[in-house]
Amino acid sequence: MEHASAIKYRIARRLRAAIQKDLKVHYQPQVDMVSGRLIGVEALARWYDTELGHVPPGLFIPIAEEMGLISELGMAVMRIACADVARWRAIHSTSVQMSINVSVLQLRRLEFLDEVCALISQFEIEPSQLELEVTESALLDNVGEARSTFERLAQLGVRVAVDDFGTGYSNLSYLHALRIDRIKIDQSFIKELFTTTTGQSIVSAVIAMANAMTLDIVAEGVETWAQARWLVSHGCVIGQGYHFSHPLAPEEFERWMIANPAGLSLSVTECSSHS
Numbered sequence: 001m002e003h004a005s006a007i008k009y010r011i012a013r014r015l016r017a018a019i020q021k022d023l024k025v026h027y028q029p030q031v032d033m034v035s036g037r038l039i040g041v042e043a044l045a046r047w048y049d050t051e052l053g054h055v056p057p058g059l060f061i062p063i064a065e066e067m068g069l070i071s072e073l074g075m076a077v078m079r080i081a082c083a084d085v086a087r088w089r090a091i092h093s094t095s096v097q098m099s100i101n102v103s104v105l106q107l108r109r110l111e112f113l114d115e116v117c118a119l120i121s122q123f124e125i126e127p128s129q130l131e132l133e134v135t136e137s138a139l140l141d142n143v144g145e146a147r148s149t150f151e152r153l154a155q156l157g158v159r160v161a162v163d164d165f166g167t168g169y170s171n172l173s174y175l176h177a178l179r180i181d182r183i184k185i186d187q188s189f190i191k192e193l194f195t196t197t198t199g200q201s202i203v204s205a206v207i208a209m210a211n212a213m214t215l216d217i218v219a220e221g222v223e224t225w226a227q228a229r230w231l232v233s234h235g236c237v238i239g240q241g242y243h244f245s246h247p248l249a250p251e252e253f254e255r256w257m258i259a260n261p262a263g264l265s266l267s268v269t270e271c272s273s274h275s
């Protein structure tokens with residue numbers, strides 16, 4: 001216990017120093033699985049430390065939340081992502097839809113909305129080009145608190161997505177109360193599509209619910225062509241996962257964009273010969 005706590009403090013100490021200079025952001029494409037078209041990207045924080053090596057976000061994000069560093073880290077990620085959107089617009093004349101992970105602890109800060117507005121105006125970003133992803137489990141514990149912030153985001157035109165959808169065992173009423181635009185089916189359900197007897201019925205039910213509530217939907221963790229094909233044939237057209245691309249460093253993503261202008265090589269129909 002003592003050892004674990006010492007490691008946590010060491011990570012937090014080094015992270016605090018790294019946020020403004022060593023934090024990187026990688027981008028994972030989200031694609032239309034029928035046409036192969038790029039729909040947007042998810043920004044994912046990356047941190048390489050000279051002493052600790054590569055520290056995965058699954059480790060440093062919870063520490064940042066616990067140690068009061070998440071707002072600074074989250075805004076640093078958002079700034080880098082917005083700067084990249086502006087750069088891609090200038091260099092490649094493309095307007096990339098950007099999804100950014102946001103901790104509920106960030107939403108609680110009074111300055112949060114002002115900071116988002118400042119970035120939108122500094123980088124001349126269309127508000128609807130930005131989507132904030134909040135995990136379902138965190139959201140469910142904070143529906144009351146999140147309501148006014150989400151209301152303001154909706155007024156601004158910034159989109160909101162529920163991340164890891166399906167893991168929170170919720171009564172779903174929060175989806176309308178919080179003006180959610182999109183849900184991301186958690187990758188555990190995609191993994192279980194062909195491995196459990198209930199896998200397909202759960203994902204079908206989630207897709208039907210999203211359609212009935214006119215919510216956009218994206219499947220996370222699509223790793224195989226068979227999963228992509230099943231999702232498309234059941235009404236979920238947008239996918240994200242290793243089958244299409246791993247998260248990429250900005251320059252790798254730019255090369256990916258150039259190599260896949262319409263992304264046709266990725267489409268499910270094109271891949272039908274792989275069945």
Ligand code: C2E
Pocket residue numbers: 028043044045056057058061074077101102103163164187220221222223240241242243247
């Ligand atoms: P997430 O938001 O659910 O992000 C998706 C995670 O799944 C990413 O892990 C991504 O690399 C991974 N992934 C993508 N496609 C596949 C696939 O086909 N198969 C599998 N097995 N995994 C796939 P990553 O980058 O390690 O991030 C882990 C988590 O850390 C994220 O989960 C998110 O909750 C959090 N995170 C990352 N960056 C940020 C950030 O800037 N702010 C906040 N608050 N959280 C972040």
Ligand code: CA
Pocket residue numbers: 042101133163
């Ligand atoms: Ca996410």
Ligand code: CA
Pocket residue numbers: 163164184186187220
């Ligand atoms: Ca997720």
